[in-house]
Amino acid sequence: MIRRRGLLTAAGAAAGVAGMLAAPAAQAQGVVEKRVFEASNFQTRGGATIPKVRIGYQTMGELTAAGDNAVLICHFFSGNSHAFGRLQPGGPAGYWDAIIGPGKAIDTGRFFVVSADTLVNVNVPDANTVTTGPASINPDTGRPWGMGFPVIAMRDFVEVQKRLLDGLGVKRLALVAGPSNGGLQAIEWAAAYPDFVVRTMPVIAAEIDAWLQGWLDLWESPIRLDPNWREGDYYGQGREPPLRGLAEAWKLVTLQARDRVWARQFDRQLPEGQDPARRIGDRFAIEKWLDDAAMARARTSDANAFIYMVRANQLFLNDYPSLAAAVAGAAPRWLVVSSPTDRVFLQSGVEEFIAALRSAGKQVQTAEVTGPLGHLNGVVAMAPVAAQISAFLAD
Numbered sequence: 001m002i003r004r005r006g007l008l009t010a011a012g013a014a015a016g017v018a019g020m021l022a023a024p025a026a027q028a029q030g031v032v033e034k035r036v037f038e039a040s041n042f043q044t045r046g047g048a049t050i051p052k053v054r055i056g057y058q059t060m061g062e063l064t065a066a067g068d069n070a071v072l073i074c075h076f077f078s079g080n081s082h083a084f085g086r087l088q089p090g091g092p093a094g095y096w097d098a099i100i101g102p103g104k105a106i107d108t109g110r111f112f113v114v115s116a117d118t119l120v121n122v123n124v125p126d127a128n129t130v131t132t133g134p135a136s137i138n139p140d141t142g143r144p145w146g147m148g149f150p151v152i153a154m155r156d157f158v159e160v161q162k163r164l165l166d167g168l169g170v171k172r173l174a175l176v177a178g179p180s181n182g183g184l185q186a187i188e189w190a191a192a193y194p195d196f197v198v199r200t201m202p203v204i205a206a207e208i209d210a211w212l213q214g215w216l217d218l219w220e221s222p223i224r225l226d227p228n229w230r231e232g233d234y235y236g237q238g239r240e241p242p243l244r245g246l247a248e249a250w251k252l253v254t255l256q257a258r259d260r261v262w263a264r265q266f267d268r269q270l271p272e273g274q275d276p277a278r279r280i281g282d283r284f285a286i287e288k289w290l291d292d293a294a295m296a297r298a299r300t301s302d303a304n305a306f307i308y309m310v311r312a313n314q315l316f317l318n319d320y321p322s323l324a325a326a327v328a329g330a331a332p333r334w335l336v337v338s339s340p341t342d343r344v345f346l347q348s349g350v351e352e353f354i355a356a357l358r359s360a361g362k363q364v365q366t367a368e369v370t371g372p373l374g375h376l377n378g379v380v381a382m383a384p385v386a387a388q389i390s391a392f393l394a395d
Contacts, residue, residue, distance in 0.1 A: 030093070030101065032058040032085035036130050037116070037164045045159075045319065048150030051139050053160055056130030057081050057116035059168075060101065061108035067171035071106055072161065073115040074178030074185035076379060077253070077309060078122055078297070080129045083115040084108075087128060096179075098383040105386035106393065111174060116164055118157045118185075120149075120308035122301040134232065134304035147232030152308055153315035158188045175393060177201035179378040180344070181309075184208065184316050190331040191317065197331040199392065203369070204338060204378030206345045206353035207323050208316040215256070215344075220310045222248035223303045232304045243295070246303040250294035259341040259374030323353070327360045334364045335392045337385060339377040341370075365392060 042050045058081050073083040084100035099105040121131035134149040176189045183205025190200040226245025234241050269285035276282045320326035338350040357364045367385045369377040
């Protein structure tokens, strides 16, 4: 079932296709509409049933009668469906707007592009995010699920997206792509539905091995140590959310997602009135910046959802005994985009991932995004690889 924000527009695939394409006039101005998809009785990979799931999504372009020109864009850990266009005139552009739109690398004059929020999206307080997760109401209790929400794996993101695409009338994906967590989803897609996916473009993403599972555990650990977390039971009236722990978690993510070059702006800088050489409680400039940025992010996200998103990443390709087994039967054509200064997915891990694809007989092209932002180059610095993306989609 597919809804506009608060307005039912379709109740099934046949009516859905006509009702879900954004108006051409609005799209010519880069304005897209956030819409809502609903599905009942969703079965998770862990064997649980969620009575109703909801995710938000946006589209640009027109689907062919054959349903074979679709592109799916999957979002990064802290992102949502706003990958392209503007949600209102004059508003901010989506994070990959430089490569998605009329005449751009992923040309919406040729492709029907879809981007969707994931389950357990961290941006619960954001009105432009629609997601089902631990902050949602459990219909059996009338209270938020909290940590009683079923465990969600990366493959569950894919299965909800597949239901959405089926409702839109999509019969084949010309491309599935995304940065970081979105790149992991793209890899899951290629492994799960090789006959449905023609091309795969993971950006700043490779295998989640035990080393990265350990890093993800470190990301979430401050939340669990915050007394306000209460084992996830902080939604009740009069209870404070674990903002301090969540902010410390975002500090870890924020710094690891950037490179040393970016941090040089803070070298030997002190906030006004601070002197760490004299007072142990005073802060360096980089610490103050991280404190402020992370707390701002904590106020716009949900701690339990953060923990569930971590687990989904740790369960990457969990249906397979190994990376080699996962890619053996995966979709054939790949463009792997990496950042040489990525501190999350290290270049050595990317090279091992590419080697696994080639050992499985896949057609693999590679590209690099550069700049001072390390991992985040794959989110904000994609314009220089636009020509290579166009060529990948052309042949």
